[in-house]
Amino acid sequence: xxxxxxxxxxxxxxxxxxxxxxxxxxxxxxxxxxxxxxxxxxxxxxxxxxxxxxxxxxxxxxxxxxxxxxxxxxxxxxxxxxxxxxxxxxxxxxxxxxxxxxxxxxxxxxxxxxxxxxxxxxxxxxxxxxxxxxxxxxxxxxxxxxxxxxxxxxxxxxxxxxxxxxxxxxxxxxxxxxxxxxxxxxxxxxxxxxxxxxxxxxxxxxxxxxxxxxxxxxxxxxxxxxxxxxxxxxxxxxxxxxxxxxxxxxxxxxxxxxxxxxxxxxxxxxxxxxxxxxxxxxxxxxxxxxxxxxxxxxxxxxxxxxxxxxxxxxxxxxxxxxxxxxxxxxxxxxxxxxxxxxxxxxxxxxxxxxxxxxxxxxxxxxxxxxxxxxxxxxxxxxxxxxxxxxxxxxxxxxxxxxxxxxxxxxxxxxxxxxxxxxxxxxxxxxxxxxxxxxxxxxxxxxxxxxxxxxxxxxx
Amino acid sequence: xxxxxxxxxxxxxxxxxxxxxxxxxxxxxxxxxxxxxxxxxxxxxxxxxxxxxxxxxxxxxxxxxxxxxxxxxxxxxxxxxxxxxxxxxxxxxxxxxxxxxxxxxxxxxxxxxxxxxxxxxxxxxxxxxxxxxxxxxxxxxxxxxxxxxxxxxxxxxxxxxxxxxxxxxxxxxxxxxxxxxxxxxxxxxxxxxxxxxxxxxxxxxxxxxxxxxxxxxxxxxxxxxxxxxxxxxxxxxxxxxxxxxxxxxxxxxxxxxxxxxxxxxxxxxxxxxxxxxxxxxxxxxxxxxxxxxxxxxxxxxxxxxxxxxxxxxxxxxxxxxxxxxxxxxxxxxxxxxxxxxxxxxxxxxxxxxxxxxxxxxxxxxxxxxxxxxxxxxxxxxxxxxxxxxxxxxxxxxxxxx
Numbered sequence: 001x002x003x004x005x006x007x008x009x010x011x012x013x014x015x016x017x018x019x020x021x022x023x024x025x026x027x028x029x030x031x032x033x034x035x036x037x038x039x040x041x042x043x044x045x046x047x048x049x050x051x052x053x054x055x056x057x058x059x060x061x062x063x064x065x066x067x068x069x070x071x072x073x074x075x076x077x078x079x080x081x082x083x084x085x086x087x088x089x090x091x092x093x094x095x096x097x098x099x100x101x102x103x104x105x106x107x108x109x110x111x112x113x114x115x116x117x118x119x120x121x122x123x124x125x126x127x128x129x130x131x132x133x134x135x136x137x138x139x140x141x142x143x144x145x146x147x148x149x150x151x152x153x154x155x156x157x158x159x160x161x162x163x164x165x166x167x168x169x170x171x172x173x174x175x176x177x178x179x180x181x182x183x184x185x186x187x188x189x190x191x192x193x194x195x196x197x198x199x200x201x202x203x204x205x206x207x208x209x210x211x212x213x214x215x216x217x218x219x220x221x222x223x224x225x226x227x228x229x230x231x232x233x234x235x236x237x238x239x240x241x242x243x244x245x246x247x248x249x250x251x252x253x254x255x256x257x258x259x260x261x262x263x264x265x266x267x268x269x270x271x272x273x274x275x276x277x278x279x280x281x282x283x284x285x286x287x288x289x290x291x292x293x294x295x296x297x298x299x300x301x302x303x304x305x306x307x308x309x310x311x312x313x314x315x316x317x318x319x320x321x322x323x324x325x326x327x328x329x330x331x332x333x334x335x336x337x338x339x340x341x342x343x344x345x346x347x348x349x350x351x352x353x354x355x356x357x358x359x360x361x362x363x364x365x366x367x368x369x370x371x372x373x374x375x376x377x378x379x380x381x382x383x384x385x386x387x388x389x390x391x392x393x394x395x396x397x398x399x400x401x402x403x404x405x406x407x408x409x410x411x412x413x414x415x416x417x418x419x420x421x422x423x424x425x426x427x428x429x430x431x432x433x434x435x436x437x438x439x440x441x442x443x444x445x446x447x448x449x450x451x452x453x454x455x456x457x458x459x
Numbered sequence: 460x461x462x463x464x465x466x467x468x469x470x471x472x473x474x475x476x477x478x479x480x481x482x483x484x485x486x487x488x489x490x491x492x493x494x495x496x497x498x499x500x501x502x503x504x505x506x507x508x509x510x511x512x513x514x515x516x517x518x519x520x521x522x523x524x525x526x527x528x529x530x531x532x533x534x535x536x537x538x539x540x541x542x543x544x545x546x547x548x549x550x551x552x553x554x555x556x557x558x559x560x561x562x563x564x565x566x567x568x569x570x571x572x573x574x575x576x577x578x579x580x581x582x583x584x585x586x587x588x589x590x591x592x593x594x595x596x597x598x599x600x601x602x603x604x605x606x607x608x609x610x611x612x613x614x615x616x617x618x619x620x621x622x623x624x625x626x627x628x629x630x631x632x633x634x635x636x637x638x639x640x641x642x643x644x645x646x647x648x649x650x651x652x653x654x655x656x657x658x659x660x661x662x663x664x665x666x667x668x669x670x671x672x673x674x675x676x677x678x679x680x681x682x683x684x685x686x687x688x689x690x691x692x693x694x695x696x697x698x699x700x701x702x703x704x705x706x707x708x709x710x711x712x713x714x715x716x717x718x719x720x721x722x723x724x725x726x727x728x729x730x731x732x733x734x735x736x737x738x739x740x741x742x743x744x745x746x747x748x749x750x751x752x753x754x755x756x757x758x759x760x761x762x763x764x765x766x767x768x769x770x771x772x773x774x775x776x777x778x779x780x781x782x783x784x785x786x787x788x789x790x791x792x793x794x795x796x797x798x799x800x801x802x803x804x805x806x807x808x809x810x811x812x813x814x815x816x817x818x819x820x821x822x823x824x825x826x827x828x829x830x831x832x833x834x835x836x837x838x839x840x841x842x843x844x845x846x847x848x849x850x851x852x853x854x855x856x857x858x859x860x
Contacts, residue, residue: 312819
């Protein structure tokens with residue numbers, strides 16, 4: 001009796017939402033298979049959990065034709081030693097490094113996974129993990145990033161192009177996300193996904209934390225050191241640090257399925273030189289898209305290109321699947337994240353130049369070594385100064401927003417460099433938090449010692 | 460002449476020779492990389508250069524003082540300046556005296572000199588590479604290039620001369636050296652001229668037949684030179700910036716290795732006959748270790764024969780080794796990968812990214828108005844086994860911008 005009543009009640013609600021038929025079949029199937037009691041309770045609690053929120057409301061209002069956000073206190077979500085904003089390759093490495101060094105660490109990520117453009121953007125190739133000098137290959141992405149790549153090897157079909165005399169390892173995004181989750185949880189980093197840091201908390205000339213938005217409203221996190229690995233430098237820009245802004249090609253990666261069933265020779269004849277870059281799954285290829293030069297901070301541009309690229313990709317794959325040899329191909333996915341290559345670059349205490357990188361110039365405060373783009377030159381030492389704002393305190397950056405000149409952006413924005421600069425920023429932030437000093441006063445030998453202990457390569 | 464004066468003269472001569480040797484060694488020490496055209500001081504090299512290029516420039520004029528001295532004082536160069544001669548003589552002092560079995564040999568050196576000059580008229584001085592200053596320079600230059608069969612061969616002439624001299628004492632200077640032969644010819648010519656001035660009959664050594672023989676051998680040299688010029692492989696190699704056009708370059712180059720010695724990035728290497736016999740040991744450009752620097756014109760400064768034109772830095776920057784070309788099948792960027800290596804490596808910003816497929820992909824495009832073929836792109840290109848961007852052997856000159 002009771003069962004009937006609940007199901008009816010459920011149908012009422014679901015049909016109101018237009019989802020009735022879909023759920024109905026599942027509920028019926030589940031009921032016939034097992035006892036109905038457990039399921040019923042789950043469904044019941046699912047509905048009951050939509051409790052009315054009881055948080056203070058401070059809606060914006062219009063005064064004199066202007067939208068005003070009222071002054072209001074923000075709940076402090078957490079206080080921490082090191083706060084990493086952005087869970088891309090750089091932020092992830094920074095968080096793992098800082099937590100392993102013993103600092104209380106927290107990471108905020110706007111999507112639901114780690115890896116940023118690597119996994120969410122389906123840019124699956126890890127360029128610049130090695131250098132080549134006098135015929136000698138040297139791995140420069142070691143430490144946290146190196147461990148991440150090594151762990152892929154434990155799984156089948158998780159990584160290709162790794163090992164002896166091979167450049168540009170390519171990973172399976174699901175494997176990468178899984179291993180990143182595993183490592184960050186092992187390091188006991190407090191993670192919050194689906195949260196977007198929107199502002200900074202300032203204390204004089206220093207950043208004391210960030211304000212973030214989420215489904216749970218606007219809240220604050222207080223930290224001794226903030227690491228800006230948003231890629232776009234959102235945090236240092238909000239804090240007023242000196243920076244430059246660049247335009248770059250903006251694309252959208254997609255993946256083709258059933259590549260192993262396509263007739264590559266026939267497609268080549270039809271003008272498709274390559275179906276895309278290889279990835280660990282033999283039936284799948286990821287396809288890069290360069291795209292036009294655009295401003296990655298302009299939401300209209302981002303939206304326009306998202307539309308345009310998705311249409312172009314759809315049409316391309318449609319055309320391919322109608323080409324002899326390509327009938328079996330299908331569009332597996334377009335990347336969840338649009339491919340923003342460069343936006344803001346910090347004006348650091350040292351701006352690393354392309355020229356310095358090719359000499360390559362040595363620095364006493366080297367905290368990372370960059371690899372060769374696609375593998376044919378010497379490593380380039382990366383000094384601590386590229387992570388450190390000229391004046392702003394309490395903050396370090398890492399990843400594609402480090403202080404570098406236009407030509408070096410092409411190296412500095414790559415995943416390999418993001419992993420190593422992220423590792424360096426995390427280690428430096430942990431040392432600064434532990435010693436209670438500003439990142440600018442941190443003991444470089446201590447940071448270098450910690451990095452070496454964590455397996456990093458400093459030349 | 461008293462013995463005292465003679466002794467003083469000998470001492471003076473010995474001092475001069477030692478100084479010449481010391482100066483020559485100092486100038487061509489491989490690690491100093493002094494761009495000096497040492498071999499230009501040889502009148503043979505100067506004469507061949509003038510005949511083969513039909514130009515009289517700085518390097519040809521360098522040979523004139525020695526030529527004058529040689530005309531005034533028979534075999535002056537051999538007696539006072541030749542560093543190879545002194546080395547051979549020193550070796551001779553270490554070795555027990557043996558009879559000179561070759562004294563009845565003909566004067567091959569004279570005929571070599573004539574063949575070479577004849578060849579020079581046809582654009583290919585056949586044996587100018589036997590010039591003592593050229594082989595002396597070549598020996599030291601070889602140390603600059605990595606140790607290979609080629610580099611050993613390029614520096615082998617001087618050791619061979621020493622070996623020949625060990626087996627047959629003094630034969631190199633007296634019977635083989637074409638510069639010695641040239642000086643002997645000048646001595647003969649001077650004697651004949653004096654005889655003519657005094658209206659004397661030519662002695663039995665210099666009948667009219669000799670003149671005919673000289674003419675004949677010179678003609679043979681010219682024919683052989685022309686023939687050698689025409690025998691070469693299909694594809695010409697890359698030449699240093701400012702090199703003469705390919706047909707004249709191989710002939711005028713005396714294979715002294717001066718350019719390979721002074722090249723700071725070691726992109727100049729002796730050719731090991733990959734491009735035909737006529738091109739043997741002439742310098743070719745290889746971008747395996749470096750590229751042609753924008754602030755360097757040393758090879759042209761060091762070239763003693765005029766095979767590489769002496770250019771100012773500004774002029775040299777306009778000289779095109781060859782245009783860079785892209786193989787789009789190999790190019791990473793053109794195949795949808797993140798690579799801008801060549802674009803960034805180009806010191807002249809001559810490579811630009813061009814959008815393809817309606818902006819979805821891109822490819823590198825070489826601006827031929829700016830490209831000097833310096834090879835920075837080829838050097839940087841990461842594709843294997845061969846670079847996707849490479850310099851083609853089509854030399855030219857850019858318009859100044």
